[in-house]
Amino acid sequence: MSALFEPYTLRSLVVPNRVWMAPMCQYSAEPVGPGAGVPTDWHFAHLAARATGGTGLILTEATAVSPEGRISPADLGIWNDTQAAAFRRITDFVKAQGSAVGIQLAHAGRKASTAAPWTGGGPVGADAHGWTPVAPSPLPFDTGHPVPHELTADEIRGVVDDFREAARRTVEAGFQVAEVHGAHGYLIGQFLSPHSNHRTDEYGGSYQNRVRFALEVVDAVREVWPEDLPVFFRISATDWLTENPEDEREGWTADETVRLAGELRAHGVDLLDVSTGGNAPRARIATGPGYQVPFAERVKRETSLPVAAVGLITDPQHAEKILTEGRADAVLLGRELLRNPSWALGAARELSGTVRAPEQYGYAI
Numbered sequence: 353m354s355a356l357f358e359p360y361t362l363r364s365l366v367v368p369n370r371v372w373m374a375p376m377c378q379y380s381a382e383p384v385g386p387g388a389g390v391p392t393d394w395h396f397a398h399l400a401a402r403a404t405g406g407t408g409l410i411l412t413e414a415t416a417v418s419p420e421g422r423i424s425p426a427d428l429g430i431w432n433d434t435q436a437a438a439f440r441r442i443t444d445f446v447k448a449q450g451s452a453v454g455i456q457l458a459h460a461g462r463k464a465s466t467a468a469p470w471t472g473g474g475p476v477g478a479d480a481h482g483w484t485p486v487a488p489s490p491l492p493f494d495t496g497h498p499v500p501h502e503l504t505a506d507e508i509r510g511v512v513d514d515f516r517e518a519a520r521r522t523v524e525a526g527f528q529v530a531e532v533h534g535a536h537g538y539l540i541g542q543f544l545s546p547h548s549n550h551r552t553d554e555y556g557g558s559y560q561n562r563v564r565f566a567l568e569v570v571d572a573v574r575e576v577w578p579e580d581l582p583v584f585f586r587i588s589a590t591d592w593l594t595e596n597p598e599d600e601r602e603g604w605t606a607d608e609t610v611r612l613a614g615e616l617r618a619h620g621v622d623l624l625d626v627s628t629g630g631n632a633p634r635a636r637i638a639t640g641p642g643y644q645v646p647f648a649e650r651v652k653r654e655t656s657l658p659v660a661a662v663g664l665i666t667d668p669q670h671a672e673k674i675l676t677e678g679r680a681d682a683v684l685l686g687r688e689l690l691r692n693p694s695w696a697l698g699a700a701r702e703l704s705g706t707v708r709a710p711e712q713y714g715y716a717i
Contacts, residue, residue: 353706354700354704356668357371360408362529363579363582364580365582367409368707368708370675371683372409372411372685373684375411375533375586376687376690377414377427378413379468380392380395381395381426389415389430389435390435391428400445400449402451404449404709406696406697408682409452409453411529411684412428412456413427414458414538415429416430417430417459421459421514421539422465425476430457431518439526439527443526443527449708449710453526453527454530454584455531456531456533459515461485461537461538462500462542462548464483474496474497475497484498487501487502487539490502491550494633505553505555508565512572516576519572522577530573531586535586535587535625536627536629536630537588540566540569544604545603547603559608566585570583570616570620583620585624586627587627588604588628588630589627589647590604590606591603591632592636599636617656623658624657626660627644628644639663645661645663645679660680660682662686668698668702668703671699672703694716697717
């Protein structure tokens with residue numbers, strides 16, 4: 353059997369194959385009013401198409417745990433019961449196709465209150481439904497970005513509570529996986545990295561202080577999440593600063609990622625979703641097919657925590673090789689699934705794998 357189409361078990365959840373959909377923001381929810389953050393027909397069609405296409409695990413876009421945690425005013429949220437109830441239509445359908453379904457719980461921190469990419473992607477103000485972002489330290493993400501509000505210790509504990517309540521609603525919404533978003537320079541990643549965290553209290557300075565917030569969030573999610581269902585953590589394994597000697601900025605490192613992976617496992621995380629970058633603008637990144645896989649491979653080799661690899665994985669043979677060589681336990685596809693929602697069906701044909709698909713798509717198998 354193709355390794356790509358072997359089931360994968362995490363706690364009680366059996367994911368039918370190792371082709372997983374990475375979270376990808378759609379910037380398509382209402383920005384204000386009773387529909388703010390609520391999934392729409394667009395989100396249903398977007399996620400449902402990948403399930404009918406044979407994808408083993410469908411992960412939502414970054415879904416905010418509070419209004420100010422959105423990347424843009426048009427992002428999804430799960431800070432209220434209306435949003436949670438609206439997700440049931442999606443989770444019920446995805447599971448009916450045989451796919452597993454998960455949510456990425458997120459807070460954008462200093463990278464919040466921005467426009468959709470196709471309208472420029474820059475910061476937006478109150479006239480465009482924007483707000484003042486928050487962060488571990490009053491450091492703008494980049495030139496032209498606002499100085500964020502520095503979270504107090506009490507406010508940090510409030511954000512942890514937001515993650516806990518969002519996870520509680522996630523259970524009610526029918527999700528089977530909760531992924532804590534600690535990557536791409538959003539709030540948790542901002543706390544992890546000395547590039548964005550200049551605090552001098554218990555949440556800044558030493559490695560152990562910088563990871564404190566991440567572990568508190570994980571503990572809060574695990575506290576309300578079913579014991580028999582998995583929790584993921586998405587991480588940027590590096591800020592891509594220390595890899596470039598000419599860049600004098602200090603950042604989060606691959607060594608620290610490996611260290612944190614062990615701690616996350618002890619706090620109830622079942623899989624590390626390994627990405628890179630996003631916290632430091634203009635970092636030099638050498639991209640190419642599978643360019644982030646070595647970071648996942650190192651975590652898998654040096655810890656007992658399962659990993660998923662992501663990053664320009666587009667070819668079925670390449671994805672198969674990543675798994676057969678033991679470099680990761682699953683692969684996450686992003687842009688390739690935007691181009692081809694039924695990528696898994698085609699990969700199964702190429703690799704002689706077995707994949708479940710709707711009867712209506714039988715001629716495609």
